[in-house]
Amino acid sequence: MPQQLNFDVCKRNTLSKLDKSPKGSLDAPIAQLVHTINAHADYVTTSSCSGRIVLFATPTGETARGGHWLLCEHAHVTHTQVRDALTAWVGVGSQARTSSQGPSANDELTPSLVLLKHEPAILHVQCRDLRAAQLLLQVALRALFRESGIVLSSTSKVMLAIRTTSNCLELPVASDGELLLPDSSLAVMVAHANAKYAANMKRIDGLAAGFIGACTLELRALAAAPACAECEEEGPP
Numbered sequence: 001m002p003q004q005l006n007f008d009v010c011k012r013n014t015l016s017k018l019d020k021s022p023k024g025s026l027d028a029p030i031a032q033l034v035h036t037i038n039a040h041a042d043y044v045t046t047s048s049c050s051g052r053i054v055l056f057a058t059p060t061g062e063t064a065r066g067g068h069w070l071l072c073e074h075a076h077v078t079h080t081q082v083r084d085a086l087t088a089w090v091g092v093g094s095q096a097r098t099s100s101q102g103p104s105a106n107d108e109l110t111p112s113l114v115l116l117k118h119e120p121a122i123l124h125v126q127c128r129d130l131r132a133a134q135l136l137l138q139v140a141l142r143a144l145f146r147e148s149g150i151v152l153s154s155t156s157k158v159m160l161a162i163r164t165t166s167n168c169l170e171l172p173v174a175s176d177g178e179l180l181l182p183d184s185s186l187a188v189m190v191a192h193a194n195a196k197y198a199a200n201m202k203r204i205d206g207l208a209a210g211f212i213g214a215c216t217l218e219l220r221a222l223a224a225a226p227a228c229a230e231c232e233e234e235g236p237p
Helices: 003-016 028-038 079-098 130-142 183-224 229-234
Strands: 043-049 052-058 068-073 113-119 122-127 149-152 158-162 169-175
Touching: 003 043, 003 122, 028 043, 028 122, 028 183, 052 079, 052 183, 068 079, 079 113, 079 169, 079 183, 113 183, 122 130, 130 149, 130 158, 130 183, 169 183
Parallel strands: none
Antiparallel strands: 043 122, 052 068, 052 113, 113 169, 122 158, 149 158
């Protein structure tokens, strides 16, 4: 199948599918950017996350798997939100350890390590061709998504991952059912996570503005391009 036709089919199929994320919808802070990218004939987003602040409880050990989201917000969080989520989880762990059923019956409830995390925005975009991917990559790099890159597959798909790791945050705040820092220090950590999220949103805004600007320049360049010989011979209608 020709590459352009293949892309058009892929885009149509992607846009017709239901959102398979746990939430079942686009993250509100990045929804407009996703719609703007998808409105361009040369791009379609295949997955996206606007960035988030989370509390994640993960078991430790060589065979440990899984974990539990104690808090997950695609927005700023308050000190109270984080403290209450931690307090509730620590309380559950304490009950599990003192339960007569023993820890094995409560493994999924027993906390081992709780992390306060900020995860930056990420988008995966399928592009019509390498030229389109290179244009969007330059926009992403200028918006400080410095770890972005193009992936060329054996099926002729041209994928662009828009991402950055420079704004990540991961801090242990509880371990084995015990808080690791006083409440005043937790407040500082929450403020730090919120500052990271604010910087993340600034990058998203920069990406949106850069994409619109690049598309505008592209249209102007096409309009200013000299007509081909065949068009010049035909003249105006």
